[in-house]
Amino acid sequence: MTSSLRLRAGLLSIALLAAFLGIWHLATRSTATVAAMNPEYAKLMGLTATQGKSAMPGPLDVGAKLWEHLRRPFYDNGPNDKGLGIQLGYSIARVGTGYLLAVLVAIPLGFLIGMSPLLSKALDPFIQVLKPISPLAWMPLALYTIKDSSISAIFVIFICSVWPMLLNTAFGVASVRKEWINVARTLEVGTIRRAFTVILPAAAPTILTGMRISIGIAWLVIVAAEMLVGGTGIGYFVWNEWNNLSITNVIIAILLIGLVGMLLDQILARFTRMVTFPE
Amino acid sequence: MVTDKFISIEGIAKRYPGAGGGTTAVFENLWLSMARGEFACVIGHSGCGKTTVLNILAGLDTPSAGAVVVDGQAIEGTSLDRAVIFQSHALLPWRTVLGNVAYAVSSKWRKWERARVRAHAQTFIDLVGLTGSEHKHPSELSGGMKQRVGIARALSITPKIMLMDEPFSALDALTRGTLQDEVRRICLETGQTAFMITHDVDEAIYLADKIFLMTNGPGAVLAEVVENPLPKDRGRSDLHRHPLYYALRNHIIDFLVSRSRSFATEKPDHDPRKVPLVHVGKPGLTIASSGDEQRQTRIPPTNPGLTG
Incomplete structure (x- = not known):
């Protein structure tokens, strides 16, 4: 029954994709009448005017361009012409660095906040104020103090991914079942050993959930951050191609951003499953 | 004798800040002692502070007053000498x-x-x-x-002591019976000192050497210590055939039904340091409720459900 459900869902997905591509294709093909005009003028106007072609590329155009990119993902022809693989690599590296720094700060700090009601209460107003700030709002401050656009982007990733991890870690640690703590207490387990053998495994699913939310946000933010700082990265690529009026490349970039985001989420989802325990 | 007071709870109290700035005492000036190798059960209604007493014994909770002495030493916090079996298994x-x-x-x-x-x-x-x-x-x-x-x-x-907080209350009757047998066997074999909280009168009669009866809280007191008159080698199957079984059972149930509520007014001069020790069925005993003998005679020797 479940396999048949999965099969039917798969077929429906394919049908929906085909319908979407079909509509897209029909909507963007050359339909408008070709205006009679001076050939010189027509040349200036481009295909939109001369062949009635929509400026929006069709699925076939995008497919062809995508194939071209996939064949040469890592070429480097100077600052404004790099392969998509290189651009994505830059973005992933920035997200990875900022995210790891956030993990290193958020999880130990979250542990402290979760274990100490005093710290929790004392830090709460700061967290409540800092958390809703759009990470991009930090950008000018980062650029001014760090004076390096690439590191500023990493800082922005750090600041946006730190909050969900911090709050989830603190929550996970604070809500470890009293009876498990009592087990450790009756066995005279010391604080450090208790933290690693009881609190960490008990809070791990909640912590990993926070990490999963964070990686999603970090990937959302990197595109915008790279549009601002420029130079390299998938966000910069999107903006650059918009300036080139290459909608095809923009669509390809959008597709890839989605795919990489999904991949990152799936990796964290797998880690979450690894630490989740049935009760 | 030293072994006479292997565990000694000496005048402990537990108070919580109550409404209007005052304090509510779950229990005050509670005294209780157990010998080495003894199996004791505490029976009382919910809210009488049984679990608090156990948690204090375990070191998970601290008394507002008084002290607990185990094996000649006042306890401070939890210890590997005192193992806890949690109600929710934990x-x-x-x-x-x-x-x-x-x-x-x-x-x-x-x-x-x-x-x-x-x-x-x-x-x-x-x-x-x-x-x-x-x-x-x-x-x-x-x-x-x-x-x-x-x-x-x-x-x-x-451990020197096993502390059990209604360990079998979440189990079905059959499993509960088997586990009671296991616990009894293990405690008898190893001479384990055990302190158990229960709501189940039959469980207490089967397992305990001594049954502590606590009145209702707040302001709960240890009303009586009932000695189990049944032989040490009692078995589950013939437990209810023992001539003193129903006397003991009725005494405890009478306490739970009525005297746990009315105890404070009936015995205003109750001395928490000299809790009466009740021997059910022996001559010259002090049984508070006089109806025990009559009630016992009315009970047929076999289980009425199985006759006819």
Whole structure:
């Protein structure tokens, strides 16, 4: 029954994709009448005017361009012409660095906040104020103090991914079942050993959930951050191609951003499953 | 005698800040003692502070006043000498059966190498009859099996005292019976001192040497200590045929039904340091409710449900 459900869902997905591509294709093909005009003028106007072609590329155009990119993902022809693989690599590296720094700060700090009601209460107003700030709002401050656009982007990733991890870690640690703590207490387990053998495994699913939310946000933010700082990265690529009026490349970039985001989420989802325990 | 007071609870109280700035005492000036190797059950209604007494004994809670002396030493905090079997079994769900017991073993003997810890843990898993389930996680076990692991974990650290907070109340009657048999067997074999909270009168009669009756809270007191008159080698099957069984049972139930409420008004001069020791059925005994003898005679010798 479940396999048949999965099969039917798969077929429906394919049908929906085909319908979407079909509509897209029909909507963007050359339909408008070709205006009679001076050939010189027509040349200036481009295909939109001369062949009635929509400026929006069709699925076939995008497919062809995508194939071209996939064949040469890592070429480097100077600052404004790099392969998509290189651009994505830059973005992933920035997200990875900022995210790891956030993990290193958020999880130990979250542990402290979760274990100490005093710290929790004392830090709460700061967290409540800092958390809703759009990470991009930090950008000018980062650029001014760090004076390096690439590191500023990493800082922005750090600041946006730190909050969900911090709050989830603190929550996970604070809500470890009293009876498990009592087990450790009756066995005279010391604080450090208790933290690693009881609190960490008990809070791990909640912590990993926070990490999963964070990686999603970090990937959302990197595109915008790279549009601002420029130079390299998938966000910069999107903006650059918009300036080139290459909608095809923009669509390809959008597709890839989605795919990489999904991949990152799936990796964290797998880690979450690894630490989740049935009760 | 030294062994006479292996555990001695000396005038403990537990007070909570009440409404309007005052304090509410769950119990005040509670005195209680147990001998080595004795099995004691505490019976009382919810809210009389039984669990608080157990938590104080375990070191998980601190009394507002008074002290607890175990084996000649005032206790401070928790100790590996006092193992707790929790009502909700409190197994660590990310560890296997062996892992849960080994965690306790390695907490007690920190220098033992892995193989020794595992072998020791295995002995106690075998003892509670869980051989073959060592590598299962708690989620794969039934309620009774989980509580067996809880018992194995408590026993594995060879404590001086076992503290049990309604350990079988969440189990079905059949499993409860089997586990009571196991606990009784293990405690008799090892001479374990045990302190158990229960709501189940029959459980107390079967297991306990001494039954502590507590009145209702707040302001609960230890009203009586009932000595179990049944022979030490009592079995589950013929327990209810013993001539004193119903006298004992009725005495406890009478207490729970009415006297636990009216005790404070009936006995205003109750001295918490000299709690009456009740011997049911012996000549010259002090039985508070006079109807016991009559009621006992009305009970047919066999289970009425099985006749006819």
